[in-house]
Amino acid sequence: MNPPRRPRARSVLRAGIAALSATVAISASPATAVADSTDDYPIPHRMIVTTCTAEQILAAARDFTPIYYERYMIDKHNKSPQVQQAAIDSAHYFYSLNPADRRAYSEQMVTNFADPMTAAWPNWAKIFFNNKGVAAKETDHCADYPPDDQSVWDWSPAR
Amino acid sequence: MRLAKLSLPALVTAAMVAVAAPAHADPDADFANQLHGYGIYGPRDYNAWLGKITCERLHNGLDTTADKSAHFALINLPRDTTPGQSYQFVAAAIGTYCPDQVPVLTAAAARHQ
Numbered sequence: 001m002n003p004p005r006r007p008r009a010r011s012v013l014r015a016g017i018a019a020l021s022a023t024v025a026i027s028a029s030p031a032t033a034v035a036d037s038t039d040d041y042p043i044p045h046r047m048i049v050t051t052c053t054a055e056q057i058l059a060a061a062r063d064f065t066p067i068y069y070e071r072y073m074i075d076k077h078n079k080s081p082q083v084q085q086a087a088i089d090s091a092h093y094f095y096s097l098n099p100a101d102r103r104a105y106s107e108q109m110v111t112n113f114a115d116p117m118t119a120a121w122p123n124w125a126k127i128f129f130n131n132k133g134v135a136a137k138e139t140d141h142c143a144d145y146p147p148d149d150q151s152v153w154d155w156s157p158a159r
Numbered sequence: 160m161r162l163a164k165l166s167l168p169a170l171v172t173a174a175m176v177a178v179a180a181p182a183h184a185d186p187d188a189d190f191a192n193q194l195h196g197y198g199i200y201g202p203r204d205y206n207a208w209l210g211k212i213t214c215e216r217l218h219n220g221l222d223t224t225a226d227k228s229a230h231f232a233l234i235n236l237p238r239d240t241t242p243g244q245s246y247q248f249v250a251a252a253i254g255t256y257c258p259d260q261v262p263v264l265t266a267a268a269a270r271h272q
Binding site: 062063064066067070155156 | 205208209212219221231234235
């Protein structure tokens with residue numbers, strides 16, 4: 001007479017579930033240590049620590065990443081004057097912060113989709129934050145430019 | 160600027176040749192071909208943008224001389240670009256995209272003679 005097979009199958013199943021939940025628990029625990037942002041995302045580290053003003057960074061972009069700058073200016077000029085001014089104000093605000101506050105801003109930036117500036121112009125900070133290579137060139141040279149030359153915001157793009 | 164071996168009058172002539180060239184459907188293609196003649200390669204669209212921006216900087220007074228334009232071109236062209244090639248780039252850009260700026264080249268030629 002064969003012994004009943006069910007209890008054995010059940011214990012195998014139970015062991016399987018235990019192993020599976022252990023795996024899930026192990027893989028889930030490191031996730032708690034990972035924040036939404038990293039040292040370079042969404043704002044490159046160089047932009048967190050730079051002492052340049054937004055105007056100095058734009059001047060460096062104009063000379064050292066001219067096509068990126070040109071595209072940003074075309075994009076900017078397609079926005080309403082109010083949105084353009086809001087972008088300028090937002091950039092001034094960001095660069096007025098100390099690195100710790102910029103970092104906090106960065107954390108907030110990745111989670112706050114309701115930010116009115118982002119809603120009005122999603123790429124408003126593209127020239128500052130979106131590209132590590134561009135950020136590197138900008139921060140390499142920004143200190144060579146005057147800190148308050150507002151004309152860098154008003155570049156009229158080539159046709 | 161190291162221009163001893165560079166003939167600026169020749170650059171002016173090069174720009175004039177570009178101006179006089181028969182109208183082509185795509186000036187960016189003509190520009191690219193001219194650059195290839197100078198050993199300047201790279202993405203065609205990038206170079207065309209750079210040429211147009213070179214003109215834009217002359218138009219709005221950011222760059223006031225061909226020397227400044229050449230410096231701008233030099234820092235944005237590939238690393239192995241020579242100063243001579245940067246002047247050739249500027250001459251080709253002026254000839255293709257802003258012939259009204261030819262006097263900038265002639266002024267540079269006069270200055271370096």
